[in-house]
Amino acid sequence: MSVSEEKRAGVAKDAGGGEPSPTEDLLYGxxxxxxxxxxxxVRAVEHELAGTGMTAGEHALLDALRxxxxxxxxxxxxxxxxxxQPVQRWVNHxxxxxxxxxxPNPAHRxxxxxxxxxxxxxxxxxxxxxxxxxxxxxxxxxxxxxxxTALHVLxxxxxxxxxxxxxxxxxxEETGSCGTTGKSDDNGITPTSSHPVHKGRPAR
Numbered sequence: 001m002s003v004s005e006e007k008r009a010g011v012a013k014d015a016g017g018g019e020p021s022p023t024e025d026l027l028y029g030x031x032x033x034x035x036x037x038x039x040x041x042v043r044a045v046e047h048e049l050a051g052t053g054m055t056a057g058e059h060a061l062l063d064a065l066r067x068x069x070x071x072x073x074x075x076x077x078x079x080x081x082x083x084x085q086p087v088q089r090w091v092n093h094x095x096x097x098x099x100x101x102x103x104p105n106p107a108h109r110x111x112x113x114x115x116x117x118x119x120x121x122x123x124x125x126x127x128x129x130x131x132x133x134x135x136x137x138x139x140x141x142x143x144x145x146x147x148x149t150a151l152h153v154l155x156x157x158x159x160x161x162x163x164x165x166x167x168x169x170x171x172x173e174e175t176g177s178c179g180t181t182g183k184s185d186d187n188g189i190t191p192t193s194s195h196p197v198h199k200g201r202p203a204r
Contacts, residue, residue, distance in 0.1 A: 064076055
């Protein structure tokens with residue numbers, strides 16, 4: 001039996017029911033870590049943003065705009081896998097801080113585009129540079145292949161759970177690609193009630 005045949009046989013055995021397979025146990029281990037990991041990342045981001053006036057949600061918003069370019073609020077919400085309401089709150093706060101502005105949308109006159117200002121671009125660049133330095137220092141033992149494998153597993157989990165949430169079932173071959181576009185709530189990233197003025201990154 002070839003290696004590929006052995007792998008297919010192993011997957012079929014895993015899916016056959018009965019006692020959890022080693023793969024199933026590992027997958028449950030990944031799933032159990034996701035929520036605590038998410039909350040830990042949010043706390044770390046909030047610590048990094050102390051003094052800037054931004055929340056963790058607005059960090060995610062600015063990063064999405066930096067990566068994808070100007071987007072409408074519905075587009076941002078879909079891309080972030082969230083409901084529109086929290087994303088709209090983050091946009092409103094970012095507008096107050098001068099980090100984003102609205103721009104005319106040629107495709108839809110009633111749905112403005114949200115784009116970064118120069119200050120918003122600088123703010124998210126500064127934060128990302130600080131985060132990147134910390135990642136290089138703390139996670140230097142992880143190889144690129146390790147990270148690619150982690151991304152693959154997370155994408156597959158996201159696609160399967162999105163289908164479960166939607167009540168649909170599509171095989172991996174039919175999807176063509178795996179993304180996490182399911183809708184959810186604030187995911188623990190909630191804008192603060194107070195809106196301090198953005199002052200840039202605090203001095204270290």
